[in-house]
Amino acid sequence: xxxxxxxxxxxxxxxxxxxxxxxxxxxxxxxxxxxxxxxxxxxxxxxxxxxxxxxxxxxxxxxxxxxxxxxxxxxxxxxxxxxxxxxxxxxxxxxxxxxxxxxxxxxxxxxxxxxxxxxxxxxxxxxxxxxxxxxxxxxxxxxxxxxxxxxxxxxxxxxxxxxxxxxxxxxxxxxxxxxxxxxxxxxxxxxxxxxxxxxxxxxxxxxxxxxxxxxxxxxxxxxxxxxxxxxxxxxxxxxxxxxxxxxxxxxxxxxxxxxxxxxxxxxxxxxxxxxxxxxxxxxxxxxxxxxxxxxxxxxxxxxxxxxxxxxxxxxxxxxxxxxxxxxxxxxxxxxxxxxxxxxxxxxxxxxxxxxxxxxxxxxxxxxxxxxxxxxxxxxxxxxxxxxxxxxxx
Amino acid sequence: xxxxxxxxxxxxxxxxxxxxxxxxxxxxxxxxxxxxxxxxxxxxxxxxxxxxxxxxxxxxxxxxxxxxxxxxxxxxxxxxxxxxxxxxxxxxxxxxxxxxxxxxxxxxxxxxxxxxxxxxxxxxxxxxxxxxxxxxxxxxxxxxxxxxxxxxxxxxxxxxxxxxxxxxxxxxxxxxxxxxxxxxxxxxxxxxxxxxxxxxxxxxxxxxxxxxxxxxxxxxxxxxxxxxxxxxxxxxxxxxxxxxxxxxxxxxxxxxxxxxxxxxxxxxxxxxxxxxxxxxxxxxxxxxx
Numbered sequence: 001x002x003x004x005x006x007x008x009x010x011x012x013x014x015x016x017x018x019x020x021x022x023x024x025x026x027x028x029x030x031x032x033x034x035x036x037x038x039x040x041x042x043x044x045x046x047x048x049x050x051x052x053x054x055x056x057x058x059x060x061x062x063x064x065x066x067x068x069x070x071x072x073x074x075x076x077x078x079x080x081x082x083x084x085x086x087x088x089x090x091x092x093x094x095x096x097x098x099x100x101x102x103x104x105x106x107x108x109x110x111x112x113x114x115x116x117x118x119x120x121x122x123x124x125x126x127x128x129x130x131x132x133x134x135x136x137x138x139x140x141x142x143x144x145x146x147x148x149x150x151x152x153x154x155x156x157x158x159x160x161x162x163x164x165x166x167x168x169x170x171x172x173x174x175x176x177x178x179x180x181x182x183x184x185x186x187x188x189x190x191x192x193x194x195x196x197x198x199x200x201x202x203x204x205x206x207x208x209x210x211x212x213x214x215x216x217x218x219x220x221x222x223x224x225x226x227x228x229x230x231x232x233x234x235x236x237x238x239x240x241x242x243x244x245x246x247x248x249x250x251x252x253x254x255x256x257x258x259x260x261x262x263x264x265x266x267x268x269x270x271x272x273x274x275x276x277x278x279x280x281x282x283x284x285x286x287x288x289x290x291x292x293x294x295x296x297x298x299x300x301x302x303x304x305x306x307x308x309x310x311x312x313x314x315x316x317x318x319x320x321x322x323x324x325x326x327x328x329x330x331x332x333x334x335x336x337x338x339x340x341x342x343x344x345x346x347x348x349x350x351x352x353x354x355x356x357x358x359x360x361x362x363x364x365x366x367x368x369x370x371x372x373x374x375x376x377x378x379x380x381x382x383x384x385x386x387x388x389x390x391x392x393x
Numbered sequence: 394x395x396x397x398x399x400x401x402x403x404x405x406x407x408x409x410x411x412x413x414x415x416x417x418x419x420x421x422x423x424x425x426x427x428x429x430x431x432x433x434x435x436x437x438x439x440x441x442x443x444x445x446x447x448x449x450x451x452x453x454x455x456x457x458x459x460x461x462x463x464x465x466x467x468x469x470x471x472x473x474x475x476x477x478x479x480x481x482x483x484x485x486x487x488x489x490x491x492x493x494x495x496x497x498x499x500x501x502x503x504x505x506x507x508x509x510x511x512x513x514x515x516x517x518x519x520x521x522x523x524x525x526x527x528x529x530x531x532x533x534x535x536x537x538x539x540x541x542x543x544x545x546x547x548x549x550x551x552x553x554x555x556x557x558x559x560x561x562x563x564x565x566x567x568x569x570x571x572x573x574x575x576x577x578x579x580x581x582x583x584x585x586x587x588x589x590x591x592x593x594x595x596x597x598x599x600x601x602x603x604x605x606x607x608x609x610x611x612x613x614x615x616x617x618x619x620x621x622x623x624x625x626x627x628x629x630x631x632x633x634x635x636x637x638x639x640x641x642x643x644x645x646x647x648x649x650x651x652x653x654x655x656x657x658x659x660x661x662x663x664x665x666x667x668x669x670x671x672x673x674x675x676x677x678x679x680x681x682x
Contacts, residue, residue: 255515255522256517257522304476307479308479361412362408364408365406365409369406369407373662373665375599375666376666376669376671377671
């Protein structure tokens with residue numbers, strides 16, 4: 001019986017040789033390169049007419065020289081530009097003695113104060129007449145209308161394409177901290193395989209364990225929509241609640257499914273209350289819902305890990321999950337990546353999917369395992385036969 | 394550089410293990426061994442001894458109908474599909490008609506027993522939302538190994554490829570592990586020589602140790618009782634379960650002798666640290682040869 005192995009079912013498939021995997025990865029690279037080379041040139045006239053999106057960061061300077069940065073809504077359907085009352089006061093505008101203009105809006109005709117401030121957008125600066133109104137219920141404190149948009153091309157469906165000082169796209173961190181959805185749904189879809197590739201790399205090669213293999217990707221999608229600070233606070237809040245709720249709900253002997261339902265209900269109520277207090281805004285609703293749903297999935301895994309390995313391991317994995325989510329978010333918002341997603345969405349998705357699959361077949365040791373098996377490897381090196389002797393065997 | 398990497402290449406990591414299992418263990422076989430009750434039925438049909446089942450409880454009605462006075466003086470409650478040995482409750486001695494005490498002497502009220510069975514049925518310890526509670530007789534450590542354990546049941550993990558045993562370790566509970574034979578929870582792993590059945594080295598939490606931290610008994614050279622039968626039981630599991638790469642957990646009970654406790658389709662990698670030998674060393678020889 002020595003050496004003979006009993007195996008009634010089908011003959012085991014031999015592992016894919018390295019050559020095949022390298023070839024597949026190169027083919028995927030080729031797909032992406034071909035896509036880039038043959039991508040239609042989407043950029044229109046450059047420095048003469050900068051392209052801006054539906055929402056852009058602007059800088060407004062008041063009469064005292066004070067400058068404030070804000071996200072402006074670009075609205076080619078509006079005749080004139082307007083600014084929020086509070087913001088105008090912060091900039092030092094004197095609203096009591098300002099000239100009054102009649103403005104025709106969706107609310108009818110009304111008289112509003114008008115001020116003149118210097119507006120900086122996409123590397124251009126100009127004086128703009130802004131009428132002042134209460135925009136605290138709107139999503140943006142500043143609105144730019146046709147009177148100020150003459151020199152620009154507006155790209156509908158895009159946001160945050162520029163920074164006030166120049167025409168460059170904001171860095172990933174800039175886009176994150178702007179707290180405005182920087183990625184549309186189709187861009188997100190195109191970037192999904194890239195996010196998966198990063199996660200697979202971190203798990204299979206580095207050995208980072210997260211609560212749920214792809215939950216950092218879903219969290220990251222939520223963060224690109226809701227903004228980083230809002231998203232992180234939400235996730236931390238839910239994980240904290242999850243840790244606290246476990247012993248409490250256990251005492252009531254609620255089964256697992258009921259525990260999860262109570263938790264989701266709790267967090268939803270908290271979210272609704274926060275939304276009421278903060279005021280309406282399109283970013284909070286859909287963007288906030290996604291991290292909540294994903295975190296519910298994560299909490300299941302959190303409780304499982306806590307049961308099996310203790311609360312220390314569970315909190316470490318929770319921390320790693322959030323860290324990987326942040327990493328993926330920053331990557332998705334990097335200008336190069338956004339550019340790729342815009343110009344070659346399909347080849348990018350295909351290539352990343354293929355690469356993720358190839359990396360998934362990696363059979364070597366993970367980086368974290370080098371520590372785990374370190375002493376054993378050292379001990380084995382000490383008793384390893386010299387190369388010449390092993391051939392004699 | 395080549396010399397520096399040589400110590401590593403024979404070590405099996407999670408990636409290699411997952412890939413190996415995906416190629417060699419059929420999914421139906423993995424599902425079978427996740428179900429302890431079905432595994433025991435298959436083993437018993439093939440004449441392989443395993444821990445007998447006294448009763449199963451799968452619903453609240455059955456729990457309500459259970460006559461606790463008829464239960465034996467000692468028993469164990471186990472979830473059928475538990476992960477990592479969680480959810481096991483041991484009734485070590487009978488105090489009254491319907492009350493028992495645990496291994497450490499703590500009395501277990503009947504309400505707690507019923508609650509535990511309810512938790513098991515509600516899938517608290519299993520990946521699914523429902524599970525079955527198995528009642529088994531309480532297994533007692535063999536007298537020859539009694540000095541090497543603290544309040545628990547040691548078991549032998551034998552890794553097999555098909556019908557050939559390739560490496561084995563004895564897992565010894567400690568006070569730190571709460572009487573559980575789980576290396577991750579600080580039980581001792583003792584490498585067992587396949588030919589003689591004697592402990593060659595003992596490993597605890599990253600250190601090689603010479604004696605049990607709680608009982609002080611020396612570990613090296615101790616022989617696992619009825620070793621030939623232990624190996625024989627482990628070797629026959631592959632044919633019964635149709636798994637090609639498996640870890641068989643065998644206990645040596647005081648009165649019943651060697652018994653299969655459970656069969657694992659995804660045996661852990663810590664055994665490499667215990668034996669000081671990489672698994673790829675032995676496995677590759679098997680697959681190629």
